[in-house]
Amino acid sequence: MIDDIALFVHIVQKRGLAAAAEFLKLPAATVTRRLQKLEDVLGCRLIHRSARKFNLTAEGEVYYQAYADLVQQFEVTTRNLSTDVHQLSGKLTVLAPTNASVKILQPMWSAFIKAYPEIQLHLFVSNETKDMMDDHVDMALRIGPQADSQLFQKKLGSVATILVASPGYLQTHGEPEDLNALHDHRIILVSTIPVWSLKNQKTGTEETLHPRPVTLVNDIGLAAQLARDDHGIVLLPISEITEELKQGQLLQVVSSWRGPERDIFAVWPTGRLLSARAKCLRDFMQDYIGNNPILQGSLL
Numbered sequence: 001m002i003d004d005i006a007l008f009v010h011i012v013q014k015r016g017l018a019a020a021a022e023f024l025k026l027p028a029a030t031v032t033r034r035l036q037k038l039e040d041v042l043g044c045r046l047i048h049r050s051a052r053k054f055n056l057t058a059e060g061e062v063y064y065q066a067y068a069d070l071v072q073q074f075e076v077t078t079r080n081l082s083t084d085v086h087q088l089s090g091k092l093t094v095l096a097p098t099n100a101s102v103k104i105l106q107p108m109w110s111a112f113i114k115a116y117p118e119i120q121l122h123l124f125v126s127n128e129t130k131d132m133m134d135d136h137v138d139m140a141l142r143i144g145p146q147a148d149s150q151l152f153q154k155k156l157g158s159v160a161t162i163l164v165a166s167p168g169y170l171q172t173h174g175e176p177e178d179l180n181a182l183h184d185h186r187i188i189l190v191s192t193i194p195v196w197s198l199k200n201q202k203t204g205t206e207e208t209l210h211p212r213p214v215t216l217v218n219d220i221g222l223a224a225q226l227a228r229d230d231h232g233i234v235l236l237p238i239s240e241i242t243e244e245l246k247q248g249q250l251l252q253v254v255s256s257w258r259g260p261e262r263d264i265f266a267v268w269p270t271g272r273l274l275s276a277r278a279k280c281l282r283d284f285m286q287d288y289i290g291n292n293p294i295l296q297g298s299l300l
Contacts, residue, residue, distance in 0.1 A: 004038040008046060009071040011035065012064050015054045089118035092277040095132065095140040098125040099221045104239045104295070105141075108288045112281065119277050127219065132269050138278045140267045141285065153265045156286050157295040159239045161193070161259030164250040168230035176233070176254055179207055186232035189213035190223045196235050198257045207257075224250070235259045239294055246300065261297055264289060 011020040011031070021031040039045055046060035056064060101109065102125065113121055124130075132140055132151065146153050165175075169186075176182050179198065189211055196209040215231060217223050220240050227234045228249050244250040266282045268274060274282075289295045 004034050004041075005067050006071045006074070007031065007034050008038055008060075009064065009068050011047065012056065012060075012068070088116060088276055088280055089120075090277060091120045091122055092275075092281060093122045093136060093138050094124070094281065095130055095137050095142075096123060096125050097141065097143060098127050099219070099240055100141075100143075101125045103221075104242060104292075108285065111288070112284050115284070116277075116280060119280070121281075132267070138268065138275065139281055142265050142267050143262050145263065145265060146267055150270050151267050152270050153267045154282065154286070155263055155265055157264045157289040157292070158261040158297045159237045159264065159295060160261055160297050160299060161235055161237050162255075162299070163233055163235050163253045163257065163259070164227060164241060164245070165233045165253050166228050166230045166250055167248065169227070169232060170251065170253070172230070179209065179254060179257060182209070182211065182233065182254070186215075187211045187213045188215045188217070188223050188226050188232040188234035190220055190234070190236070191216060191218040192220070193235055193259070197260050199260075200256050201258055202256050237262050238299060242294060242300065264295065 007020070007024070010024060011017055014020040014023055017031050017035065018028055020026075021028045024031070035047070042059070042063070044059040045057050046063055048055040048057060096105070096109075101123070109121070109123060112119075129142070130137070141156075142153075145155075163182075173185060176185055194210075196211060198207045198209065199205070200207075213232075215226060217226065220236060223234050224236055224241050224244065226232070227236070228244060233253060238245070241250055245252070266285055268278060268282075294300070
């Protein structure tokens, strides 16, 4: 019925059924049939049919005055929304984890900005999981699957976690030969990885450790810094310590064991139409992350 009301408004504005049919690119017979259907539903005639004159009935005048502005507002909003959804320009609000964004993913953000200068990227980095609906966020990059049913999610990659320590720490305390030896070492624990679920890459054996830390922190970057400063052994995502490993500032210990892989997801609200800008970023991230071995679970 809403479409027929809009049709009636266009008939009035074009001063005739034939002109409205031409404007809307509809067959004249279709316009006549839909107008008659609307009049049947309302139980009154809206337009006096005449070959020479176009006149509204009293009921038609009332109906037009009631709906003309609403139809115009609806159509303008629809056109603007359609334009916004399909254009690769305008604001794009994105959430991402802090540590990864300022390290291994920083070149990705820079490359996206360079490739799409008309997209105004509003990138907010945080280690907290913020509500995307409340903050009107278009897209988020998150670690681990999301339990929120109001979110779509697409897995883009995964990152291995390994046990590391600094050369200075190992020189002072010795290198652990196996997992049991970890009980005699100083442990740095990241609060987001409180349990160490480890798997032997040679045998497939799995072990779960509940380490007793001498130091507990809530930030992966800080944990890596403390490990570099010779304060203990820590389980970290390799994506956060690639440079430290390359430069020998951190060394892998009990190297046959790895921690759980940390999956990377692109996430967006289910109740919102995904714009061309957001689709562009999602595909860009998928391509970048998909072509980085470290972000696909590999070691250096």
